[in-house]
Amino acid sequence: MNTFGRLLRVHLLGESHGPVVGVLLDGCPAGLPLAPEDLEADLARRRAGAPGTTARREADRPRVLSGLHQGRTTGAPLLIAFDNGDVDSADYAGLEHTPRPGHADLAARQKYAGCADPRGGGHFSGRLTVGLVAAGVLAKRLLGPARVEARLLEAGGRPDAEAAAAEAAAAGDSAGGLIECRVSGLPAGLGEPFFDPVEGLLAHALFALGGVRGIEFGAGFASARMRGSECNDPILDPAGRTATNHAGGVNGGLTNGNPLVFRLAVKPTSSIALPQRTVDVRSGQLVELRVPGRHDACHALRLPVVVEAVTALVLADLTLVQRGLAHGAWT
Amino acid sequence: MNTFGRLLRVHLLGESHGPVVGVLLDGCPAGLPLAPEDLEADLARRRAGAPGTTARREADRPRVLSGLHQGRTTGAPLLIAFDNGDVDSADYAGLEHTPRPGHADLAARQKYAGCADPRGGGHFSGRLTVGLVAAGVLAKRLLGPARVEARLLEAGGRPDAEAAAAEAAAAGDSAGGLIECRVSGLPAGLGEPFFDPVEGLLAHALFALGGVRGIEFGAGFASARMRGSECNDPILDPAGRTATNHAGGVNGGLTNGNPLVFRLAVKPTSSIALPQRTVDVRSGQLVELRVPGRHDACHALRLPVVVEAVTALVLADLTLVQRGLAHGAWT
Amino acid sequence: MNTFGRLLRVHLLGESHGPVVGVLLDGCPAGLPLAPEDLEADLARRRAGAPGTTARREADRPRVLSGLHQGRTTGAPLLIAFDNGDVDSADYAGLEHTPRPGHADLAARQKYAGCADPRGGGHFSGRLTVGLVAAGVLAKRLLGPARVEARLLEAGGRPDAEAAAAEAAAAGDSAGGLIECRVSGLPAGLGEPFFDPVEGLLAHALFALGGVRGIEFGAGFASARMRGSECNDPILDPAGRTATNHAGGVNGGLTNGNPLVFRLAVKPTSSIALPQRTVDVRSGQLVELRVPGRHDACHALRLPVVVEAVTALVLADLTLVQRGLAHGAWT
């Protein structure tokens, strides 16, 4: 089910080693200005290059194949495709029968009866997030004055994230990371009870990103150990500004006008050079596996801009829904 | 948007102090046996009574108003309603203009232009979860041999949860809690990439529960500090059994045949007897508020069975979807 | 799948001889005034009583069980229930093994493995349309100045519809009918290409009404025999007013500002007193069946107000969607 959203709807497609990856963005209002170069800044943030990121180099040149006319969105769905260039499937040839620990290889084999494309993770690859970043640029514009900013707080438990990633890489290993995202400038009242609270929609979409293992809003897990008198945020004015922000900007599933704040736990990249234990699915025998190929040592390094994109897509959709359902719709 | 699910779809309705709360469960296969008394065990687990839970007493007598004939589901939607009996709206009369910290009062006022039912939290009330518990009983049956079990790990940071809750209550305060849910006996391959991974659907539905502030799967936030060689679970056999379960039973968004494990952070109940700071929305003046009414001092105490219900609903839906999409559908 | 709509969503529930039938209307904007008596005029139009309609008499007293507070919608889902009073299931006891021609009895038996509620047609009964009529009253209000009007053009091929129905009834038989619906005052631009054109959504929802066998917009089937020079409507002004209205108010799936016009073919009521041929599903033997019970002789007589309700629900949903997606959503 490669679709997310109610009015603004994003569909992802493609495989790591197929001809293209891309995004189909439907429900984008007509008239939004977009030049292909507008996508470049966010695409560059996602691109590999820093220590600890994969050696695979992709130009990530977006081709807008539908939905754009004379520099503006038309109201028809936008297809933005990225050719897959720097592909080397040879690395995956030996992996067919020895599922990689931490990956979906074995579960996908069972689910799809052996028919899923295994090359480079296929449709499960982090490569697909390039389409999300492109769609996110449009979504950020739909949010008007609101600002979405995600950053890596730490990798491997250390604030010097790039160094930690490089160290892990040098050891043939990988490192996890912690990402924080803040959105300021949102109006109060976004979110649709009972089942579409802001947290629920964001969590749903963000867990689609490979490696995300947890999410918490505001005080998050720390709030489980608080008392109410400590956790509740005193209200300062009729607009809803609060003295503290333990709620992370959400009450009862609705934005409350304070900054929206959440954190994501990202596990270490599953592909590592060190030997690992797995099984040969033909014989059932235990084997030692060394995963070849080119991988990020710390997947979390490249993820903040993807997190921003997903966050913007969710919030832009809620914004459109709120416009549709607002009081006075019948006058 | 009071609906969740793709084939098995749950709709919640009602308000805390309205005539009823209830659940409409659509897409339940025909022929599933159900007697009203089958709901009793789980409803009893949710019911108040222990120290630290609300003084409001509800009989929670389910009335199955459609979708059942001769003790079996018919394929038509099931409406299960619960009358609201022990209602005292007088407590809420004074709160109209002074939004309660930690609640959705102010955000809902802004969203719904002052028209939301404020009595007892209205449609935002934890009272609505009674319908989820009822639907969850059916969903558990749809899961066949799989077992869903949630329990409170701690309240206020202490394993003696009931005592911690009672202490908080005695102080006019409230306590948060940590809940763990485990599901054993699931097949591998549930979950629908890209946007409907198991974690994403569960998180989406679970954040609909009031007070949930965080969710983590398997090693969760701890995995952000791990290395890949430590975090990856060695695979032991072709069925996918692993030596450790840091993944919490999910790889790439798909169940992998190991137990599904996740934890939820629940904040302290927002309604407390201690005075709190808020604003009078008419005058803009800061005021001191004492929240009247009957409340749980530790909302998390009653939540495990609700968490089980939501989990079962999500997994049962994924099970039906997997049946529909399975290899060989065309033969 | 008992749900229809994207933002304004209607869910139907109940069975003909169960405790209740009803409607759950979600996504209705907050603040819309509604008194239970506002439903009465349309409910009365649907109610039986004229010659050719069923002898079953239902009070059709709507109970609004959620989503309404102080006479206004709250933004939470509205549950409107109708108790089933005048029920006599004895008539159906003998029909269990002899499926009625024209009804879903046999197909439902196969689909639901014999578990569907057979009494009075169960969930397939025309009784369920009472909920649609109630929801339609709200939808009509959401349409603002637009007027939705449906009427019976003929029954049994005759303009004197009630007489034709009475004649058919006297013969132990039933009659079909033709209904026309006109909506004036709609803005141009409602409808969402490619898959949600106005005609498509209306047809989808209207075929849910028992007995509808065809639908045509504007010149409809006659246009299949026209030439383009005859069928195209000359455009008279920049607002889109046309000299003729062969399009029935829709071009390319979008309303064009002219009156929306469509017609529905309704087959004769399937339950008739005359003997019919069917099979005993146990023995496979052909048998002669006389359908007992109380039925409309011309189902189409009571359908216009239901058609209006469904039409209003579809158009109100499209109106909310258009508000959400309108140009300038990002400013």
Add this chain to the structure above:
Amino acid sequence: MNTFGRLLRVHLLGESHGPVVGVLLDGCPAGLPLAPEDLEADLARRRAGAPGTTARREADRPRVLSGLHQGRTTGAPLLIAFDNGDVDSADYAGLEHTPRPGHADLAARQKYAGCADPRGGGHFSGRLTVGLVAAGVLAKRLLGPARVEARLLEAGGRPDAEAAAAEAAAAGDSAGGLIECRVSGLPAGLGEPFFDPVEGLLAHALFALGGVRGIEFGAGFASARMRGSECNDPILDPAGRTATNHAGGVNGGLTNGNPLVFRLAVKPTSSIALPQRTVDVRSGQLVELRVPGRHDACHALRLPVVVEAVTALVLADLTLVQRGLAHGAWT
């Protein structure tokens, strides 16, 4: 809303004169064999060439850009793109301010605030149906032994359809047509009450095809003039075979095991060479318009294979849903 379907979901994209048109088919089970040449037969049936069809010549070479590996579907979404080759936008340059009668030009201008791509009808073009035909080939395979066959019954009211179309073309005019579709070999029980009956889903999807103005099932509009004793189909055996098929294979929204039969009314192509009256939207003055460009004189000639494709997509989706919801899902 360019998406249709619940489990098997088809998304359309592209514009008539943009770089590509295409289809994204999600929810297709893994393992279905597909070679690009398998698409050729149906694509050829849709392609122009006969008298009365457009002079635009497109190679219609499908590029399967995702979701296929080693000749089988992978379970990931299939993107099938067709480059637009024979494009001449010059014809449309003069039409910007004079909306063509019968087209969506003016309504789209109002809906999309002048930002829709006007070239060749943009996203409203019949060119998009090429993607439907490609997806339909896969859908037909999912239907197993069932056969879907559509044919043109008449054009301009005459059985010699190609001659009628050629005559209309010679007169600078166009002709409408009548299409019949029959599906044999379907199981009983497809369709999902209340809102997803077979007729409703088919009508919804088929009205997305440009020019469709009416649809009727079985006896259709004729049944409005029948009596029940004439219209009801006598049941012959426990499998549901009937002596007549006035129902067109559907009772109560469910397939009944008899052939599914429906007819579509298609209006004459709106673009004609003869002069037409319209308005200049800048000045409001009435003008005479001659529509340039290359067009089918009888759109209906090329539509039967598209109707088959849409029909197969709807029925394949219902088949997957029925698999998911079938009795015994819980065992």
